Amino acid sequence: xxxxxxxxxxxxxxxxxxxxxxxxxxxxxxxxxxxxxxxxxxxxxxxxxxxxxxxxxxxxxxxxxxxxxxxxxxxxxxxxxxxxxxxxxxxxxxxxxxxxxxxxxxxxxxxxxxxxxxxxxxxxxxxxxxxxxxxxxxxxxxxxxxxxxxxxxxxxxxxxxxxxxxxxxxxxxxxxxxxxxxxxxxxxxxxxxxxxxxxxxxxxxxxxxxxxxxxxxxxxxxxxxxxxxxxxxxxxxxxxxxxxxxxxxxxxxxxxxxxxxxxxxxxxxxxxxxxxxxxxxxxxxxxxxxxxxxxxxxxxxxxxxxxxxxxxxxxxxxxxxxxxxxxxxxxxxxxxxxxxxxxxxxxxxxxxxxxxxxxxxxxxxxxxxxxxxxxxxxxxxxxxxxxxxxxxxxxxxxxxxxxxxxxxxxxxxxxxxxxxxxxxxxxxxxxxxxxxxxxxxxxxxxxxxxxxxxxxxxxxxxxxxxxxxxxxxxxxxxxxxxxxxxxxxxxxxxxxxxxxxxxxxxxxxxxxxxxx
Amino acid sequence: xxxxxxxxxxxxxxxxxxxxxxxxxxxxxxxxxxxxxxxxxxxxxxxxxxxxxxxxxxxxxxxxxxxxxxxxxxxxxxxxxxxxxxxxxxxxxxxxxxxxxxxxxxxxxxxxxxxxxxxxxxxxxxxxxxxxxxxxxxxxxxxxxxxxxxxxxxxxxxxxxxxxxxxxxxxxxxxxxxxxxxxxxxxxxxxxxxxxxxxxxxxxxxxxxxxxxxxxxxxxxxxxx
Numbered sequence: 001x002x003x004x005x006x007x008x009x010x011x012x013x014x015x016x017x018x019x020x021x022x023x024x025x026x027x028x029x030x031x032x033x034x035x036x037x038x039x040x041x042x043x044x045x046x047x048x049x050x051x052x053x054x055x056x057x058x059x060x061x062x063x064x065x066x067x068x069x070x071x072x073x074x075x076x077x078x079x080x081x082x083x084x085x086x087x088x089x090x091x092x093x094x095x096x097x098x099x100x101x102x103x104x105x106x107x108x109x110x111x112x113x114x115x116x117x118x119x120x121x122x123x124x125x126x127x128x129x130x131x132x133x134x135x136x137x138x139x140x141x142x143x144x145x146x147x148x149x150x151x152x153x154x155x156x157x158x159x160x161x162x163x164x165x166x167x168x169x170x171x172x173x174x175x176x177x178x179x180x181x182x183x184x185x186x187x188x189x190x191x192x193x194x195x196x197x198x199x200x201x202x203x204x205x206x207x208x209x210x211x212x213x214x215x216x217x218x219x220x221x222x223x224x225x226x227x228x229x230x231x232x233x234x235x236x237x238x239x240x241x242x243x244x245x246x247x248x249x250x251x252x253x254x255x256x257x258x259x260x261x262x263x264x265x266x267x268x269x270x271x272x273x274x275x276x277x278x279x280x281x282x283x284x285x286x287x288x289x290x291x292x293x294x295x296x297x298x299x300x301x302x303x304x305x306x307x308x309x310x311x312x313x314x315x316x317x318x319x320x321x322x323x324x325x326x327x328x329x330x331x332x333x334x335x336x337x338x339x340x341x342x343x344x345x346x347x348x349x350x351x352x353x354x355x356x357x358x359x360x361x362x363x364x365x366x367x368x369x370x371x372x373x374x375x376x377x378x379x380x381x382x383x384x385x386x387x388x389x390x391x392x393x394x395x396x397x398x399x400x401x402x403x404x405x406x407x408x409x410x411x412x413x414x415x416x417x418x419x420x421x422x423x424x425x426x427x428x429x430x431x432x433x434x435x436x437x438x439x440x441x442x443x444x445x446x447x448x449x450x451x452x453x454x455x456x457x458x459x460x461x462x463x464x465x466x467x468x469x470x471x472x473x474x475x476x477x478x479x480x481x482x483x484x485x486x487x488x489x490x491x492x493x494x495x496x497x498x499x500x501x502x503x504x505x506x507x508x509x510x511x512x513x514x515x516x
Numbered sequence: 517x518x519x520x521x522x523x524x525x526x527x528x529x530x531x532x533x534x535x536x537x538x539x540x541x542x543x544x545x546x547x548x549x550x551x552x553x554x555x556x557x558x559x560x561x562x563x564x565x566x567x568x569x570x571x572x573x574x575x576x577x578x579x580x581x582x583x584x585x586x587x588x589x590x591x592x593x594x595x596x597x598x599x600x601x602x603x604x605x606x607x608x609x610x611x612x613x614x615x616x617x618x619x620x621x622x623x624x625x626x627x628x629x630x631x632x633x634x635x636x637x638x639x640x641x642x643x644x645x646x647x648x649x650x651x652x653x654x655x656x657x658x659x660x661x662x663x664x665x666x667x668x669x670x671x672x673x674x675x676x677x678x679x680x681x682x683x684x685x686x687x688x689x690x691x692x693x694x695x696x697x698x699x700x701x702x703x704x705x706x707x708x709x710x711x712x713x714x715x716x717x718x719x720x721x722x723x724x725x726x727x728x729x730x731x732x733x734x735x736x737x738x739x740x741x
Binding site for chain 1 (some may be wrong): 603
């Protein structure tokens with residue numbers, strides 16, 4: 001008999017009577033009640049998962065309105081929120097594995113179809129926990145970031161536990177794939193495919209070909225899967241990637257159209273279809289795809305604000321051929337979309353600025369200069385207000401848009417603003433420098449420069465620390481180039497600035513060391 | 517009926533099956549809370565369990581049948597150890613068999629491992645085992661072994677056996693619904709469909725019915741390549 005008294009369980013189930021039934025089952029096995037937690041949806045489950053190291057998660061697939069069980073699993077695996085040894089069991093109402101398999105990258109350890117008795121669940125748990133205990137050394141290595149040791153253990157433990165041979169072979173191939181050990185992966189897949197058709201192994205072979213730029217080989221494997229099982233959706237995704245890599249965007253688009261017909265509920269698949277059809281100029285398909293990626297993405301870890309911005313671009317293209325009534329509808333759609341993305345990502349000021357920029361571009365295309373300018377002004381104001389939290393790329397993009405539309409004065413103001421920016425790295429670097437830790441200070445300043453490339457304070461400090469280091473350790477050509485870039489950024493420092501004398505001093509030092 | 521009307525029916529079917537299954541899950545949970553012998557209340561728990569289980573199996577099969585026939589079923593062949601697999605089948609069906617005084621026995625080679633679609637085969641065996649209750653006297657035997665390079669799963673009972681005209685290999689095209697006798701042949705039809713769904717190269721699965729075996733009653737055999 002398995003000792004359940006130390007195990008920690010999380011139950012994710014939206015219906016109260018089911019979750020209490022599950023809870024009483026788990027307690028019957030001997031799990032103390034304080035080791036069982038219950039969540040009714042993703043919002044409750046994710047914080048619990050982040051806090052507690054569960055041994056077992058029992059999650060219903062269907063969780064009502066919001067995110068479903070797979071969305072949670074994706075988020076958990078994508079962000080590695082659970083330890084590798086955690087057992088994840090997905091409970092499904094129908095035999096619903098067919099609606100999810102082959103469509104997903106991440107899979108639970110087991111699917112269990114409802115209804116089931118406590119004996120059935122117990123048998124499942126005992127087997128899975130026995131496997132976990134036997135293979136624990138592997139999981140520990142994975143979590144410690146020692147994949148090579150984990151891979152070695154897969155082979156060793158397979159000899160000791162012949163029952164887990166198949167499972168270990170798959171695990172080993174996954175770990176090897178992460179290490180990009182394509183030769184060894186290929187060998188495993190080939191040996192598996194010798195006697196029978198195993199879709200995931202065939203997919204693996206195709207992926208190996210793809211990563212080695214053998215696109216025709218990859219295509220052959222993906223087509224082989226689809227010939228055997230036209231609903232194996234991952235094969236469409238990979239076939240499309242292969243076709244795109246070969247430059248055949250139109251074939252790739254068609255492949256993804258087929259894939260999304262079978263499994264529309266996948267954010268990244270829809271977004272890729274959107275990007276491909278956008279590149280192909282097929283704006284009708286692109287519009288539909290981005291609409292879907294946004295709709296499905298609402299509850300997914302793979303949601304991405306760029307889907308909104310792409311959709312606004314696509315609508316901008318389509319609106320030119322639309323009649324006046326449709327155009328009116330499209331225009332308000334873009335407004336709604338941009339409001340939506342700003343509110344969905346209200347903690348990310350970069351998105352706010354991007355949304356104003358997208359609106360500005362949209363209206364500019366329609367020849368509505370006034371509305372466009374208003375949006376640009378809002379983008380500028382958001383940049384000033386949120387200051388250092390707006391990503392640098394977007395600020396640069398805004399500056400060049402402002403310059404192109406003849407608003408040099410606003411662009412200059414933004415540049416000046418950026419020149420005044422500070423960074424937390426800068427403060428830490430100053431402290432380290434004061435303690436004589438020059439090398440470490442320089443590392444931090446490199447980060448600070450990447451973050452705030454126009455900041456006077458950072459460029460000045462970088463130049464000072466770098467020159468000091470080179471004075472001690474000798475001239476480094478690459479560092480000299482970077483110092484030169486700093487001086488370009490601070491060239492516009494006004495003469496009445498109190499840092500001006502220091503900048504001149506440093507410049508002289510730089511020239512003395514051979515800088516131009 | 518127009519094509520459009522059929523499509524609507526399919527969607528309706530799918531969503532109502534989902535609903536019905538949730539209800540059944542609840543009913544089954546409630547039934548399992550009842551004491552096994554509640555003679556004073558007059559409730560026949562065993563019968564309730566059997567019927568709920570049958571309802572549940574039928575719904576799953578109806579749904580899968582629909583998907584398989586419409587090429588919507590995503591086949592999931594994977595490697596399974598047969599002793600674990602049969603243990604699951606027995607555990608799933610034991611509560612239904614026990615109240616009828618029917619014992620279920622398993623004979624499975626502990627090293628045997630095979631690649632097949634678990635969900636489909638669970639459905640087939642569950643249905644056959646539940647139906648056997650109506651014919652078996654006291655015993656059901658599930659026997660699994662490798663034979664001639666195929667996997668053979670046999671469900672035997674100690675009842676009167678299958679009617680003469682049903683014996684031999686079952687063919688999908690020869691099976692029909694006989695409303696007169698009350699037997700829809702649904703479970704058998706489903707099992708043939710599942711058998712055909714399993715293929716390796718040019719070999720297909722089969723279903724055979726015979727009488728005799730170790731227990732002297734009906735023998736249902738599912739053969740998978």
